[in-house]
Amino acid sequence: MFKVKNTILSDDIATAKFACDLPRCKGACCVVGDAGAPVSKNEIPVLHKAYKLLKDELRTDSVKVAESEGVVVGSEKAGYEIATVNEQECIFVKYDENEIAYCAIQRAYFEGRFKWEKPISCHLFPVRLKRIAGFDYANFEYVPKLCSVACEKAEKENIHLAEFLEKPLVRRYGEEWFAEFIESCKEIRLKKTDAT
Numbered sequence: 001m002f003k004v005k006n007t008i009l010s011d012d013i014a015t016a017k018f019a020c021d022l023p024r025c026k027g028a029c030c031v032v033g034d035a036g037a038p039v040s041k042n043e044i045p046v047l048h049k050a051y052k053l054l055k056d057e058l059r060t061d062s063v064k065v066a067e068s069e070g071v072v073v074g075s076e077k078a079g080y081e082i083a084t085v086n087e088q089e090c091i092f093v094k095y096d097e098n099e100i101a102y103c104a105i106q107r108a109y110f111e112g113r114f115k116w117e118k119p120i121s122c123h124l125f126p127v128r129l130k131r132i133a134g135f136d137y138a139n140f141e142y143v144p145k146l147c148s149v150a151c152e153k154a155e156k157e158n159i160h161l162a163e164f165l166e167k168p169l170v171r172r173y174g175e176e177w178f179a180e181f182i183e184s185c186k187e188i189r190l191k192k193t194d195a196t
Helices: 011-015 041-057 060-069 104-110 120-124 144-157 166-173 175-195
Strands: 002-004 007-009 072-075 079-082 093-095 101-103 127-132 135-140
Touching (some): 002 175, 007 175, 011 135, 011 175, 041 060, 041 079, 101 104, 120 127
Antiparallel strands (some): 002 007, 127 135
């Protein structure tokens, strides 16, 4: 583990190689799993706004779930997550002509129709954060079914997870934090190389 300001990170965040390969994984992280994406309390109103904007564009099953269960499910104690269809597909998932899942919120953001890209947990995936006693604990949540093709691509192209996640990490913690984080990652990689 290593520490950057008030964030404790697992070493594999520094050493792992990862780069999304959408044509091969087909957006599996949005549709595979047994729960929706974790969201913070302050993201809930934004997700409600996104749903209001996108409701007419979402799949029928997604709208049924959102109307019956809510856009976000859970509680402050247990944690909140985006509602899912059949406990798998995020209600904001849409599919393109190649059957690749994509986030309707993110698409609206890129089209200039919405001012927020997506929940930070989605943006940071496969890194997951847990807030404990004033610290963020960050772990690389490697799920072979979801991550193996991204790891293969990154290995070929020599892309580290840390650099791949620059945009969401800067969004979460800022430029200064990210610069310190990358320096720590490079030191950890050097130590690992020296040890082998």
